[in-house]
Amino acid sequence: MKITIDLPKWAEERDIFIMAGMELVAVKRAYSNDVYVKDVRCQKCGKCCEDVPENHFYEKGIDGHCIKLENGRCVEREYKPFACCVGEKTIKECLITYRKQ
Ligand code: SF4
Ligand code: SF4
Secondary structure, eight states: OOOOOOOOGGGGGSOEEEEETTEEEEEEOTTOOOEEEEEEOOOOOOGGGSSOOTTOSSOBOTTSSBTTEETTEETTGGGSOHHHHHSTTOSTTOOOEEEEO
């Protein structure tokens, strides 16, 4: 599938996220012309939901996990916070990969 769009100049200074429903499928960072498209999808390992920061959206469980993580899955499903959807790949264990277009 190919999408071609003209964006306004002001959008250059913002990150551009292309979502497939709640899943990030492509990203273009602010001031960059490079677009990265997701090659390998989330493997639902739950690693990014472990050891969440103190200022996380939801409470931290006793073990440091987000309290919304149950059996390695987010119970919020399609209502999980936008930052969780676009913040993937922020830990080294994440299995998602992107390829530059
Ligand atoms: S809200 Fe869901 S996706 Fe976000 S950190 Fe918690 S369990 Fe993970
Ligand atoms: S660490 Fe990466 S692969 Fe694992 S659940 Fe989080 S986003 Fe998915």
